[in-house]
Structure formats: structure tokens, C-alpha cells
Amino acid sequence: MPLGFFDYIAENMPLILNGLKFTVKLWVIVVVVMLPLSTLCAIAKVSGPKWLRKILNVYTWIFRGSPLILQLYLAYFGLPYLGIVLEPMTVVITVFILCVVAYQTEIVRGGILSTDKGQYEACKALGMSYGQTMLRVVIPQTVRKILPQTCSEVIVAFKDTCLVSAIGLGDLLRSARELVIGDLRVDAFAVVLVFYLLVSSILVLVFNKLEKKYSVYV
Amino acid sequence: MELTKTKNDREVMIRMINIHKSFGDVHVLEGVNLNVYRGEVIAVIGPSGSGKSTLLRCINKLELINEGAIEIEGTIIESVNMPDYPVASNQQVKASLGKTGMVFQNFNLFPHMTALQNVIEAPIHVKKIKKEEAIALGKRQLDRVGLSDKYDAYPSKLSGGQKQRVAIARALAMSPDVILFDEPTSALDPELIGEVLDVIKKLAEERMTMIVVTHEMSFAKEISDRVIFMDNRNIVADSPPDEFFNNQEHPRIKAFLEKMLSNKN
Amino acid sequence: MALLDYVTTILPQMMIGLGTTLEMYFASLILVLPLGVIFAILKLMGPKPVRWILNVYTWAWRGTPLLLQLFIVIYGFPVIGINLPKFLAAAGVFCLNMSAYVTEIMRAAIGSVDKGQYEACKVLGMSYPQTMLRVIIPQSFRIALPPTCNEAINLIKDTALVSVINLMDVTRTAVIIANRDFRIVSYIIAFIIFLLLTSFMVKVFAYLEKKATAYD
Numbered sequence: 065m066p067l068g069f070f071d072y073i074a075e076n077m078p079l080i081l082n083g084l085k086f087t088v089k090l091w092v093i094v095v096v097v098m099l100p101l102s103t104l105c106a107i108a109k110v111s112g113p114k115w116l117r118k119i120l121n122v123y124t125w126i127f128r129g130s131p132l133i134l135q136l137y138l139a140y141f142g143l144p145y146l147g148i149v150l151e152p153m154t155v156v157i158t159v160f161i162l163c164v165v166a167y168q169t170e171i172v173r174g175g176i177l178s179t180d181k182g183q184y185e186a187c188k189a190l191g192m193s194y195g196q197t198m199l200r201v202v203i204p205q206t207v208r209k210i211l212p213q214t215c216s217e218v219i220v221a222f223k224d225t226c227l228v229s230a231i232g233l234g235d236l237l238r239s240a241r242e243l244v245i246g247d248l249r250v251d252a253f254a255v256v257l258v259f260y261l262l263v264s265s266i267l268v269l270v271f272n273k274l275e276k277k278y279s280v281y282v
Numbered sequence: 283m284e285l286t287k288t289k290n291d292r293e294v295m296i297r298m299i300n301i302h303k304s305f306g307d308v309h310v311l312e313g314v315n316l317n318v319y320r321g322e323v324i325a326v327i328g329p330s331g332s333g334k335s336t337l338l339r340c341i342n343k344l345e346l347i348n349e350g351a352i353e354i355e356g357t358i359i360e361s362v363n364m365p366d367y368p369v370a371s372n373q374q375v376k377a378s379l380g381k382t383g384m385v386f387q388n389f390n391l392f393p394h395m396t397a398l399q400n401v402i403e404a405p406i407h408v409k410k411i412k413k414e415e416a417i418a419l420g421k422r423q424l425d426r427v428g429l430s431d432k433y434d435a436y437p438s439k440l441s442g443g444q445k446q447r448v449a450i451a452r453a454l455a456m457s458p459d460v461i462l463f464d465e466p467t468s469a470l471d472p473e474l475i476g477e478v479l480d481v482i483k484k485l486a487e488e489r490m491t492m493i494v495v496t497h498e499m500s501f502a503k504e505i506s507d508r509v510i511f512m513d514n515r516n517i518v519a520d521s522p523p524d525e526f527f528n529n530q531e532h533p534r535i536k537a538f539l540e541k542m543l544s545n546k547n
Numbered sequence: 548m549a550l551l552d553y554v555t556t557i558l559p560q561m562m563i564g565l566g567t568t569l570e571m572y573f574a575s576l577i578l579v580l581p582l583g584v585i586f587a588i589l590k591l592m593g594p595k596p597v598r599w600i601l602n603v604y605t606w607a608w609r610g611t612p613l614l615l616q617l618f619i620v621i622y623g624f625p626v627i628g629i630n631l632p633k634f635l636a637a638a639g640v641f642c643l644n645m646s647a648y649v650t651e652i653m654r655a656a657i658g659s660v661d662k663g664q665y666e667a668c669k670v671l672g673m674s675y676p677q678t679m680l681r682v683i684i685p686q687s688f689r690i691a692l693p694p695t696c697n698e699a700i701n702l703i704k705d706t707a708l709v710s711v712i713n714l715m716d717v718t719r720t721a722v723i724i725a726n727r728d729f730r731i732v733s734y735i736i737a738f739i740i741f742l743l744l745t746s747f748m749v750k751v752f753a754y755l756e757k758k759a760t761a762y763d
Contacts, residue, residue, distance in 0.1 A: 130741040131707035134718050134734070141722060142731035223612040230614070230711040241618055250623040256615055264610040342670055376672070384670040390663035394685050404671035407681065456671060 072251050076243055080255060083239030090225050090235070094160045095218055102165045106172035107198065120169070127166035133227050135159050140231045156228050164221050171213045175206035208278045215271035219264055226260075293320045295355060295460055295491055296341060299364065302349035303336055310336045312515040314350075318460070321489040325502035325523070328512035329538060334495045337512065338462050341493070342382045354378040355459065380408075383453030387465040389445045391437040397424060397448045398433040401455045409456070416455075423451035427481045443474030447481055460491040467498060499542050503527050511535050553732055557724050561736050564720030571634070571706045571716060575641035576699065582642070583649030583695075588679070590654055601650070608647035614708055616640050621712045637709050645702050652694045656687035689759050696752035703744055717741070 067075065109120045127135065139159045140152065179202050187197040229238035236259065240252035296318040303311040310333045318324060326334045339345040341352060343360060351367035352360045357378040361367040369375065391400050401420035405411045411419065424433060427447040437445055446466055453461050463482065467475040479501050485492060486505045496502055502509055502523065509526040511519040519526065519535055530536050548556070590601045608616070620636045631639075660683050668678040710719035717737050724733035 125746075126738070126742065129745040130738050131704040131718065133707050133710065134721070134737055134741065137710075137718065137722050138731065138734040138738070142725055142734045145725065145729050145731050226612040226614050227708075230708075237612070237615055237618065241622060244618075244622050244626060248626050250619075250626050253615070253619050253623045257611055257619070260611045260615060261607060265606070268610075344666055344669065380672045382670070384666075386663060386667065388663055390661070390667035392664065392667070392682055392686075394689065403681065404673060407677055408672040452671070 066249070069251050069254075072247075072249070073255060076252070079239045079243065080236065080252070083234055083236035084259070086228075086234055087225050087236045090157065090160065090228065091222050093157055094164055094221050094225075097161050098164045098168050098217075098221070099214075101161070102168035102172050103203070105165060105169040106176060109169065109173050110176050111194070111198075123162075124166045124169055127163050128170065132159075132163050132224060133230055135163055136227060136231055152231075152233060156231070156233060160221070160224070164217065164224075167220075168214065168217055171210050171217060172206065175210035176202060178209065179205055211275050211278055212271075215267075215275065219267050219271075222264065222267065223260065294318070294353075295320045295322075296493075297353040298337075298341070298350065299352070299367065300350040301337070301340060301347050301352070303333075303340060303345060303347050309515055311340070311347075314516055316510070316517065316520075318491065318493060320459075320491055322491055322507045323486045323505055324493045324508050324510055325506035326493060326495045326510045326512060327497070327499070327502055328518075332512040333515050334512050335464050338384075338464050338493060338495050341462060342379055342384055344384075355381060380456070381459040383456055383458030383461040385446070385449050385453055385461060385463045385466050387468050389437070389442075389449045389469070391445055391448055391452070393437050396434045396436055397429060397440070397451075400437070400448055401452045404452070405455050419455055420451070423455045424448070426454065426484075427451045428477070441474055442470045443477045446470065446478045450478075450481055450485075454485075460493065461485070463492060463494040463496070465495050465497065467496070497542070499527070499539065511538075513538075550732065553728075553730070554736070557728075557733055558736070560720055560724060561717060561733065561740070564715055564717040564737075565740055567709075567714060568703075568706055568716040568718075571638060571641070571709060571714070572703050574634075574638040575645065575702060575706070578642050579645045579649055579702075580695075582646040583653050584684075586646065586650040587653030587657060588684075590650065591657060592679075605647045605650050608644055609651065613640070613644050613705055614711065616644060617708055617712060633712060633714060637712065637714065641702060641705060644705075645698055648698050649691075649695055652691045652698070653687065656691035657683060659690055660686050692756055692759050693752075696748075696756065699752070700745055700748050703748065704741065707741075 066072075073080070105120055105124075108116050109124075112120070136156065136159050139155045143150070143155070183201055183205070184197060187201055192200070226235060226237040228235050229241065232238070236256055240256045243252035244250055294317050296316070298314060298316040301311050301314040301316075302309075314333075314337060316337075326337065328334050336345055340347050341354075347360060347362055349363045351358055351362070351364040353367070355378055357370045357374050358367050359370065359375045359378050361369045370378070392403065395403060398417065398420050401423055402413075402416040405416040405419060406413060421430075421433060424430060427450050429444060429447055429451065432440065432444060432448070435444075437448070440448065450461075450466075466482065467478050470478065475498070479498065482492070482494065482501075483505050494502070494506070504523075506523050509519070509521060509523050510517055511526070511532075513534060519532060526535075527539070530539060586601055586604075589597050590605075593601070617637060617640050620631065620640050621633065624631060624636070664682055664686070665678060668682055673681070706716060707718040709716050710722065713719065715723075717740055721733040721737035725731055
């Protein structure tokens with residue numbers, strides 16, 4: 065007599081929870097690092113020295129122009145051939161951050177560039193320095209402007225975490241796949257499906273609230 | 283078709299009877315009555331929020347009324363809580379609505395079509411006129427509003443005044459019996475207002491029936507046969523322009539006119 | 548082996564992988580536009596049950612990772628007795644995934660057309676289908692074009708996921724060659740291929756967008 069859905073899931077809870085922990089940990093780290101780092105990169109891309117801008121251009125071009133999974137493969141399987149051996153988790157987190165920051169940098173840059181020229185002129189007329197202008201006037205406006213895209217980037221990052229299962233790390237999806245293939249029953253996929261749907265729906269709801277709150281004066 | 287006649291045998295083109303309209307809890311029109319005769323030019327003026335545009339938009343059912351009846355050329359096109367005025371068949375209503383044209387404050391031209399395409403769109407697809415005939419018709423209408431050189435221009439390449447003239451040509455191409463103008467010059471830069479008013483003036487000379495909601499007092503004075511003043515959800519005054527502008531007794535209207543004239547300077 | 552010689556040896560294999568990637572891309576893409584447009588229209592004015600089903604569809608497909616969808620179809624379906632050819636199953640998943648996004652893009656674009664356009668159509672006596680087909684939808688295409696192009700670029704990158712289910716696309720080929728020869732050159736070539744593809748697409752789409760907004 066095969067186990068019912070809930071008994072089956074309960075029995076495999078440790079494996080599923082392990083995967084879940086990994087997924088959430090990766091996502092939280094990526095998001096926490098992504099926001100400040102991408103803002104810095106964007107400011108550097110707009111007003112940094114030329115050589116830095118060039119480097120950043122190449123960086124965002126490469127990471128936005130190629131699949132994340134290929135980046136993961138190269139870092140995870142490829143780097144050891146060059147004699148570079150790192151902790152698997154370090155590799156994964158680094159690649160994720162580099163990729164997500166590349167996308168977010170372009171979003172922030174777009175927001176900064178779309179700020180009306182008059183705002184800079186007003187700051188100049190008031191005698192504000194460039195740093196003051198950016199920090200006190202331009203960036204706060206940018207934050208509100210790019211909030212929707214940033215929110216959707218955070219959700220994309222969440223869904224992308226499951227790509228680590230492709231290189232054999234034990235995230236939620238990987239655990240589920242092992243269960244499905246090992247036990248020939250699909251219950252585990254149902255759990256993953258519900259988990260992602262639930263979390264992304266909650267994120268969408270929270271972000272909608274956030275966007276409403278911050279779009280008051282727009 | 284039996285036409286509604288009045289005592290002095292003038293043909294009533296539009297009859298609005300006891301019109302009530304509200305948006306949610308906000309009453310915009312309260313028991314408005316209005317007759318429009320064929321060949322007449324009516325200027326509707328009044329403070330903003332007095333229901334001028336709503337009144338206009340009720341005539342062609344862009345807004346649905348909450349009570350009252352509306353008759354166009356003898357056909358009752360809408361009737362709410364008015365058992366004595368039975369609504370005509372859908373087909374008749376549609377035909378009568380087809381006799382009204384409208385020009386909007388914001389032009390509402392189709393941005394993906396050239397001026398000529400804008401004008402011939404409805405003749406071809408609604409009236410099912412042959413394409414060549416429609417093109418000839420469209421060009422005639424654009425010539426009529428002085429845009430012979432703009433047939434193939436997209437709206438984005440036209441000035442506000444030119445856009446509004448295309449919109450007028452688009453309305454004319456459907457050969458309406460009456461044209462409703464909803465603040466046709468309010469979205470225009472001051473220097474472009476004249477060219478649009480000139481076109482409307484020309485139509486007035488051709489005895490086109492028109493109802494014009496406007497803030498241009500001198501224009502209202504010059505071209506209208508009747509001035510209607512709206513305030514507090516109803517028509518407060520309805521008189522020929524001479525009487526209205528020169529012998530105004532009503533204190534609120536006087537105040538309004540003074541304000542409008544001083545704004546001009 | 549010298550680098551150049553090595554590249555020459557593995558390039559033919561990589562090109563076969565590229566062929567698979569492109570086949571997968573176009574097989575997935577071909578139905579996306581018609582599906583997205585039809586779904587968007589149905590979502591706006593279809594019968595209630597249809598709208599409800601489409602709401603669940605776009606919600607579920609946009610709310611879950613593509614790789615999970617792929618795993619469910621490739622590993623889950625056989626367990627419950629549904630066996631689909633791998634290539635077709637993957638193309639189907641990609642197609643339905645992107646269609647869900649394009650549906651929402653189209654729906655938002657249709658919704659963003661100014662209300663005045665509907666009023667102008669109404670006073671000209673145009674019917675609802677005429678209004679939608681001749682005035683509203685042509686305008687919304689132009690509004691929807693940039694985000695749709697963006698999705699089309701994402702799709703080429705997303706096809707790399709088939710490497711996980713062992714289809715021999717560029718990415719999978721690169722992994723296998725690298726594991727065989729203990730060199731990362733195949734990865735670099737895969738990167739270059741993708742960068743060329745996406746950069747080319749960015750150029751083409753930018754040109755398309757410029758053409759499409761000629762009337763602005």
C-alpha cells in the first residue's frame with residue numbers, strides 16, 4: 065500500500081527542508097548584496113572614470129548576454145581546470161550575484177538617466193555638489209521610478225535560484241527531482257510548485273503594496 | 283419620417299427632456315431640458331464642473347443618463363423612467379447616432395494612421411463606401427479644413443491646431459446632421475486657437491447644426507445663434523448672444539463674464 | 548594541442564549544438580505571438596470561464612521557475628504515464644512559458660491605450676470588433692513591442708536550460724567537451740556564441756522598434 069500524499073511528504077520532510085533552506089539562503093544573500101552593489105555600479109557607469117565605465121560595460125554585456133546556467137557551468141565545472149578550486153557555495157553565490165547585479169545595474173542606470181535635466185540644473189543653481197545632487201535628489205527619485213522593475217528582478221532572482229540544481233547542488237528542486245526519479249511518484253514536484261507559486265504570489269502582493277505606497281507623488 | 287415641428291415651423295433636431303445624470307453620488311445634471319433646431323449654432327458656456335461636457339456627451343450616449351429622454355431627428359435614442367417616450371429599435375437608434383459627429387478636446391486622432399487614413403477609416407468600415415470614393419471624400423474634407431498638404435502626415439507630425447482640424451474633417455466625412463464640439467480649443471496653444479475657430483466659423487456660415495462647449499467668449503458671441511449658460515447642474519440662461527452678453531442681468535452670469543473677460547487681458 | 552587547432556577540432560561539434568539551440572528557439576517562438584495575442588484578447592473580453600482559466604494559466608506559469616516546469620514535463624509526466632518526445636516537450640514548455648508573459652504584456656498594452664480612442668471609435672459608429680482590430684490592437688502592438696522583444700531575447704538564453712535534460716544544445720555540448728578534454732575553451736566558445744546571438748538580436752529589435760514607431 066503506497067503512502068498517501070501527506071504521509072509521503074512527511075516522511076521525506078528532512079530532504080525537502082534541506083533543499084528549502086538552501087534555496088532561501090541563496091536568494092536572501094543575493095538580494096541583500098544586489099541592491100547596494102548595483103547602485104554603486106550604476107553610478108560608476110554614469111559618472112565614473114572612463115576605464116571603469118568600459119570595464120562595467122563589458123561586465124554587464126557579458127552577464128546579461130549569456131545564460132545564467134552557462135555562467136554556473138563555467139564557474140563550477142570549468143574553473144577547476146584552470147586550477148581554481150573554490151567552495152561550491154562560494155562559486156554559486158558569486159555567479160548569482162554577478163549575474164543579478166548586471167541586470168539590476170542596467171535598471172538603476174536607466175532610472176538615473178531618465179531623471180529630468182532640470183533637476184541637475186536646480187541643484188547646481190542651489191550650489192549643491194555632485195555628490196549631494198546624486199545622493200539627495202537624483203537617487204531618491206530613481207528609487208521610486210525603478211521600484212517596479214527592481215521588484216520583478218527580485219522575483220526573477222528567486223525563481224532562478226532553482227538553477228543551482230543543474231550543477232548538482234541540493235536546492236529544493238534538486239531534492240524534489242531526486243524523489244520523483246527515485247520513487248517514481250510526482251508528489252515532490254507538487255510541493256515545489258506550490259512553494260514557488262506561493263512565495264512569488266506573496267512577493268507580488270507585497271511589492272504591489274510597496275509600489276502603491278511609493279508612487280503617491282508621481 | 284415624421285418630423286417634430288414647433289409652432290414657428292422650425293424643425294427640432296435634438297430634444298433633451300428632463301435629463302438627470304450622476305457619477306456615483308455626484309449629481310452632474312438635474313432635470314435639464316434643451317431643444318436644438320436644425321441649422322442652429324449653440325454655444326454652451328459656464329464654470330468648470332457645471333456639467334457642460336457631460337450634457338454634450340449624453341447626446342451621443344458617450345454617457346448614459348440616469349433619467350430622462352433624448353430624441354434625435356424624431357427618433358428616441360434613450361429613455362429612462364419616461365414611459366411616454368418609448369426608445370426606438372436598436373437599428374433606428376444606431377442610425378440616428380450616426381447622424382451626430384463629435385470633436386474632442388484632446389482630438390483623439392488615431393496615432394497609427396495618417397490624416398487621410400483617419401478621415402476615411404469610418405466611411406470605409408462603417409458606411410462601407412468604396413475605397414476610391416472614400417479617398418476622394420477624405421481629401422475633399424481635408425481641403426475644406428485647409429489641410430490639402432497634410433494628407434499623408436501622421437498626427438504626431440501635426441500641430442495641435444492641425445490635429446483638431448483633421449478631427450473636424452474626420453467628423454465631417456461621415457456627413458453628420460449635427461456636430462458636437464467638446465471644448466475644441468482648450469488643449470491648444472493660444473496662437474493655434476484661431477485656425478480652428480475659423481473652420482468652425484466657416485461651418486456655421488454653411489448652416490451646419492453645431493453645439494459648441496467653449497471658453498472662448500468672443501467666439502461664442504460672434505458665431506452662436508443661442509448662448510446657453512450652465513451652472514449648478516442645470517441650464518441657467520438660454521438667450522441670443524446679443525442679449526446674453528450685452529444686457530446681462532443675472533448676477534452670477536455677470537460675475538462669470540467679468541472674470542472670463544479679465545482673464546483674457 | 549595549440550589553442551587554434553583545438554578550437555578548429557571542437558568547433559564543428561559546437562556548431563551542431565548551435566543548430567539544436569536554434570531549432571529549439573524557433574520551435575518555441577513560432578506560436579508565441581499568435582497565442583499571446585489571442586490569450587490577451589480572450590482575457591479581456593472572452594467568456595468568464597475562459598478568462599478564469601487564462602488567469603490561472605498566466606499566474607501559474609509566471610509564478611514558477613521555468614526549470615521546474617521543464618522538470619515536471621520531462622521527469623514528472625512519464626511517472627504518471629505521459630511520454631512525450633523530449634525536444635517537443637521542451638519546446639512546448641518554452642512556448643507556453645513565454646506566451647504567458649506575452650499575454651500579460653499584450654493585455655497591459657491594450658489596457659494602456661487611451662480611453663479617448665474608444666470614444667472616437669464610438670462616435671464614428673465603429674463596432675466593438677472594428678474598434679479593437681483596427682484601432683486599439685494595432686496601437687497596443689507598438690506599445691508591446693519593446694517588452695516582447697526583451698522576452699524574445701530572454702528565450703534564447705532560456706533554451707540553455709535544455710542542457711539540464713540532456714538535449715545536446717550549445718551549452719550541453721560545451722559541458723561535455725570540457726569534461727572530456729579538461730579545458731574550458733568550449734565554455735568560452737559557448738559564451739561567444741550567446742553574446743553574438745543576443746547582441747545581434749538587440750540590434751535587430753532596436754531597428755524593428757525604430758521602424759514601428761515611425762509615426763511618433
